[in-house]
Amino acid sequence: MIQAPTKTTDLLAVTGLGVAYGDPAAPVRAVVDVDLTVGRGESVGIVGESGSGKSTLLRALLGLHGSGAAVSGGIAVDGVQLAHDPAAMRRVRGGTVSMVFQDPVNAFNPAYTLGSQLGRLVALHRPELGREQRRAHVAAMLDRVGIPAHRTRSHPFEFSQGQLQRCMIAAAFLAGRPALVLADEPTTSLDVTVEAQIVELIRDLRAELGMSMVLVTHNLGLVADLCDRVHVMYAGRFVEHTTIRGLFDSPAHPYTRALLKSAPDLDRVRESRGSRLPTMRGGVPDLAAPPPGCPFAPRCDEHLGEVCDRDLPELLPVPLMPAARTAHGTAPAGQASDTLPRPGDVRARCHRHAASALSGGTAVEGVKA
Numbered sequence: 001m002i003q004a005p006t007k008t009t010d011l012l013a014v015t016g017l018g019v020a021y022g023d024p025a026a027p028v029r030a031v032v033d034v035d036l037t038v039g040r041g042e043s044v045g046i047v048g049e050s051g052s053g054k055s056t057l058l059r060a061l062l063g064l065h066g067s068g069a070a071v072s073g074g075i076a077v078d079g080v081q082l083a084h085d086p087a088a089m090r091r092v093r094g095g096t097v098s099m100v101f102q103d104p105v106n107a108f109n110p111a112y113t114l115g116s117q118l119g120r121l122v123a124l125h126r127p128e129l130g131r132e133q134r135r136a137h138v139a140a141m142l143d144r145v146g147i148p149a150h151r152t153r154s155h156p157f158e159f160s161q162g163q164l165q166r167c168m169i170a171a172a173f174l175a176g177r178p179a180l181v182l183a184d185e186p187t188t189s190l191d192v193t194v195e196a197q198i199v200e201l202i203r204d205l206r207a208e209l210g211m212s213m214v215l216v217t218h219n220l221g222l223v224a225d226l227c228d229r230v231h232v233m234y235a236g237r238f239v240e241h242t243t244i245r246g247l248f249d250s251p252a253h254p255y256t257r258a259l260l261k262s263a264p265d266l267d268r269v270r271e272s273r274g275s276r277l278p279t280m281r282g283g284v285p286d287l288a289a290p291p292p293g294c295p296f297a298p299r300c301d302e303h304l305g306e307v308c309d310r311d312l313p314e315l316l317p318v319p320l321m322p323a324a325r326t327a328h329g330t331a332p333a334g335q336a337s338d339t340l341p342r343p344g345d346v347r348a349r350c351h352r353h354a355a356s357a358l359s360g361g362t363a364v365e366g367v368k369a
């Protein structure tokens, strides 16, 4: 049985992380100045549109960004700095920190049976186990994720996508003793019923084993199901950091509000009766030549004027809206009040909030943040 981590310091501490691809003279800045901490046993979501840099960020945490990328900033796991130390990164990759990839089909080698691939992983991360113990461990791993042990003799192409995703979850959560699992869109390739089963499996394994998780997704419902707090990412930067309750009840950044409005749900689909569902206008800017000022300004419905086009806003604490403050004092029965946003929980990168803080509540046209 894998033991839950016990120390209280942050397990993951990312500071000023940057990842740039391509020509250094005109780089694609896929991740810019990202700070991220994950405590022991905590689950943190990262949401944003396609192309906002989520997968690049996650891959960089394990040094999987590829040789064409320039990485700057710090990545510390358990207090050990990994960012510019490939040997240290190799020591934690797959062991202390493991990863669930988006596409389970391409994550396995079609030429080898599942048992041999999982067996090699176990041998790498549990060298103390002998051959028979290793076999038993692989069978137990598969059994835990709902795959019959005799399927160790099958090849990856003999499994459905959902079964393969279960196998990948077994590899990430159970082959070694990970303290942190990075999950990149773990349900994107699955239909809704299988998605629900996989979400339940991940939730159960985390509850049982106590590991931390960073979950990257464009699916806000998945974040609500699996995370404690969330960062919203746009054009390579974090633009909002909030609690799950804060995300849905009092989103602070205009981009977060636009994301929530664009998320399809059954009620909205029913109401629209064939008319167009709301979408966000425009697209993520070219990350090789982002607009000056706030990168969301050209698409923002709450644009304040020149300041948004000129100055990049800082990530600042957001004063809670009255509704969120009230909600905090009156948590519904069964709802832990610490899941609700508290003053200081929410930070957003938006001139609107800087203006509001400076003027005592009223947004001011053209204010300098």
Ligand SMILES: Nc1ncnc2c1ncn2[C@@H]1O[C@H](COP(=O)(O)OP(=O)(O)OP(=O)(O)O)[C@@H](O)[C@H]1O
Binding pocket: 021, 022, 028, 030, 048, 049, 050, 051, 052, 053, 054, 055, 056, 057, 066, 068, 218, 287
């Ligand atoms: N290997 C690479 N070489 C050059 N540019 C890249 C590379 N990988 C990603 N990018 C660019 O980095 C930016 C961010 O891509 P990334 O895949 O991280 O976004 P994402 O938010 O994860 O999107 P998705 O949800 O579609 O995976 C995009 O502009 C993409 O074209």
